[in-house]
Ligand SMILES: Nc1nc2c(ncn2[C@@H]2O[C@H](COP(=O)(O)OP(=O)(O)OP(=O)(O)O)[C@@H](O)[C@H]2O)c(=O)[nH]1
């Protein structure tokens with residue numbers, strides 16, 4: 001295997017190579033909106049441990065040398081993994097909701113296909129922070145309106161206005177407990193990302 | 207996962223919470239040496255080089271090398287080895303600087319590779 005060919009490029013599957021192609025999609029939204037449920041519906045949930053630097057920077061010394069007795073707390077996160085026969089592994093990462101975990105977002109977001117932002121119509125404002133983050137970082141996203149049983153029903157257009165979304169951002173109604181529904185949400189994200197790029201390419205050609 | 211060598215339960219807690227010192231395992235180092243970056247879905251693979259004379263791999267280094275005889279995404283490695291991500295990154299940095307491990311990086315921009323996107327789409331639709 002000529003590994004040099006892969007350096008600094010995406011290890012997309014090539015015939016005869018044992019290197020899997022990897023891709024990731026983020027699942028975001030407010031506290032308790034159904035992120036873990038969605039990931040668990042379509043993939044096997046696995047644990048991931050990361051560590052949260054204590055906000056008190058005076059604990060530990062001399063971070064600049066990367067050698068310190070830095071004190072942290074460990075944080076358990078969950079992610080899902082779907083492997084396909086084409087030697088592709090797709091990861092679904094839930095973004096941690098609490099503000100103190102924001103340091104993780106860049107790590108999760110870098111090189112992502114895009115994000116699913118889940119919204120609960122009983123408290124749509126909970127997903128504003130996610131929308132801001134992905135807009136600011138140029139990461140494409142779709143809105144998945146998670147239909148809780150007692151939630152008021154809205155038309156997608158009402159939701160678009162409530163969230164002040166651009167007209168091209170897809171809005172999909174979903175039930176995070178239903179496999180087909182989750183599949184539809186993920187497919188709509190990938191299709192959106194693909195058309196977005198081809199539209200951009202046409203724009204630069206014109 | 208059971209605790210392999212007794213460190214686990216002493217230094218790390220199951221859930222977020224208690225203050226711990228996971229970096230004791232890296233002798234306090236919180237950043238990988240050699241300036242390499244290790245993205246969650248980057249793939250690492252052992253080079254099967256012997257360790258240089260000055261470098262004595264610890265038990266965690268050896269576990270990582272063992273798991274990376276096949277190309278392994280860093281997120282799977284971290285989940286499997288049951289150590290915090292930052293600790294795994296430091297250990298990976300040691301191994302790459304010593305030439306014992308290669309990183310196959312994924313791109314750092316949002317994915318625009320139509321071939322990869324097509325693979326993801328086809329995969330999802332086949333579920
Ligand atoms: N009716 C209904 N209930 C749901 C749906 N999705 C999730 N739930 C329920 O909502 C609760 C919260 O779901 P989680 O998946 O834990 O939400 P989360 O976003 O991961 O929560 P945090 O990680 O704590 O922010 C659970 O009791 C789920 O069973 C849905 O589509 N419909």
Ligand SMILES: [Mg+2]
Nearest residue numbers: 035036037094
């Ligand atoms: Mg959750």
